[in-house]
Each structure stands twice: as C-alpha cells, then as structure tokens.
Amino acid sequence: MRRTAIYGCRHSYQQPQQTSRFSPQEKKRLYILAAVLLVIALAGMALVPGAGGIALYRQHRQVLAAQEINAKLRTDNEQGQKSIDAAEKNPDYLEEISRGAFNLVQRDEIILEYAKKK
Numbered sequence: 001m002r003r004t005a006i007y008g009c010r011h012s013y014q015q016p017q018q019t020s021r022f023s024p025q026e027k028k029r030l031y032i033l034a035a036v037l038l039v040i041a042l043a044g045m046a047l048v049p050g051a052g053g054i055a056l057y058r059q060h061r062q063v064l065a066a067q068e069i070n071a072k073l074r075t076d077n078e079q080g081q082k083s084i085d086a087a088e089k090n091p092d093y094l095e096e097i098s099r100g101a102f103n104l105v106q107r108d109e110i111i112l113e114y115a116k117k118k
Helices: 024-047 053-089 091-102
Strands: none
Touching: 024 053, 053 091
C-alpha cells in the first residue's frame, strides 16, 4: 500500500493546514485593485465610441425620431390616398380642387375680380 505524504500534518487523518498566500494587507490591496479595474472596465464599456452606452443612447434617439417621421409620413400618405380615391370617384371634387388650387375656369365662364377694401 502506497502512502502519500501530506505536508504540514503529523498524521494521515489530520487535515492539512491552510496557509494563506497573502497577508490581510495584501488581500485588501488586491480587492481595491480589482474594484478599480472593474470600474475602469465598466466606464470603458459605457464610453467606447460606436459601441458604448452613449452611442446606444444616441442610436435609440435616432430610432425614435425616425419612427416619428415615419408616423407623420404614414398619415400624409393616407390623406393623399383618400384624396386620390375621392378624385377618382367624384368628378365634382376634382373640379372643386382644380378651381380652388389652380384658378381654372370652364370655356364660357367669366372671372370677376373685386378689389379688397382696405
């Protein structure tokens, strides 16, 4: 039967004594160093140009602005489509638009303009 030597123990049934590699002061310094490195890493991730938190916030604002523009264009498109549908279905509507917007007249009509009173 082969026995393995356990260093720091008198008998094989005793647990080996744990000796710390670092003194309490060194442990404190290591914890402070780890905390500082963590803060630096987190700050770096937040401030990295193009990929950090600030860049993501700017992109989020751009997306919101684009969504607002998209919603406005969608409503303008719907109104334009309603106008086109009304012009196709109702010739009187088309005549009203052409008279009002472009000052068009029919062949036998006479336009009378009056000067506005000041």
